[in-house]
Amino acid sequence: DAGITQSPRHKVTETGTPVTLRCHQTENHRYMYWYRQDPGHGLRLIHYSYGVKDTDKGEVSDGYSVSRSKTEDFLLTLESATSSQTSVYFCAISVGPTDTQYFGPGTRLTVL
Amino acid sequence: GENVEQHPSTLSVQEGDSAVIKCTYSDSASNYFPWYKQELGKRPQLIIDIRSNVGEKKDQRIAVTLNKTAKHFSLHITETQPEDSAVYFCAASLGGSQGNLIFGKGTKLSVKP
Numbered sequence: 001d002a003g004i005t006q007s008p009r010h011k012v013t014e015t016g017t018p019v020t021l022r023c024h025q026t027e028n029h030r031y032m033y034w035y036r037q038d039p040g041h042g043l044r045l046i047h048y049s050y051g052v053k054d055t056d057k058g059e060v061s062d063g064y065s066v067s068r069s070k071t072e073d074f075l076l077t078l079e080s081a082t083s084s085q086t087s088v089y090f091c092a093i094s095v096g097p098t099d100t101q102y103f104g105p106g107t108r109l110t111v112l
Numbered sequence: 113g114e115n116v117e118q119h120p121s122t123l124s125v126q127e128g129d130s131a132v133i134k135c136t137y138s139d140s141a142s143n144y145f146p147w148y149k150q151e152l153g154k155r156p157q158l159i160i161d162i163r164s165n166v167g168e169k170k171d172q173r174i175a176v177t178l179n180k181t182a183k184h185f186s187l188h189i190t191e192t193q194p195e196d197s198a199v200y201f202c203a204a205s206l207g208g209s210q211g212n213l214i215f216g217k218g219t220k221l222s223v224k225p
Contacts, residue, residue: 045212090155105155
């Protein structure tokens with residue numbers, strides 16, 4: 001499973017609360033990604049990182065921020081969660097650009 | 113923006129038959145095309161990928177073909193088995209990007225014993 005863990009695996013929260021999801025990897029890969037998966041939409045990229053403190057926006061970045069202070073950790077923050085952010089969130093890693101992406105186990109987030 | 117279209121959205125076959133899933137992409141600079149299989153409640157897992165310098169790639173019962181001129185690529189599964197039942201996603205890399213992938217919306221494959 002490419003040494004990727006995500007925490008928490010499940011979370012229920014209320015609208016307006018801040019939420020942080022963590023992705024942790026043990027293989028020192030440079031590239032890390034956050035996706036959300038919703039029925040009928042496939043996987044959509046939220047943010048990605050190409051090194052420590054190097055991040056950029058993806059297709060659906062509004063309402064999300066990220067941080068990467070260490071190679072092994074990539075954090076996704078919802079500053080003020082909304083019901084539209086109820087989703088399954090997957091982290092992924094890759095060795096380099098256009099290399100195979102390996103996915104973490106996912107976090108199921110429910111915003112009430 | 114760039115997109116990937118995937119068809120069909122659902123596919124039902126009898127065990128032993130072949131299954132074909134087709135994707136088209138819009139970014140002419142795309143050069144990497146992976147396919148992922150996702151079982152219910154699990155993470156997407158890479159099953160095969162192809163790069164733009166290759167027209168076809170095969171791995172046992174799975175093959176992928178790429179037509180760069182038509183911006184089209186397909187997944188072929190032969191001798192399907194019930195354990196092939198899952199959702200399959202195609203993806204294409206964005207040209208000139210940091211490796212960003214654009215995913216199709218998925219095909220739910222059901223293999224009936």
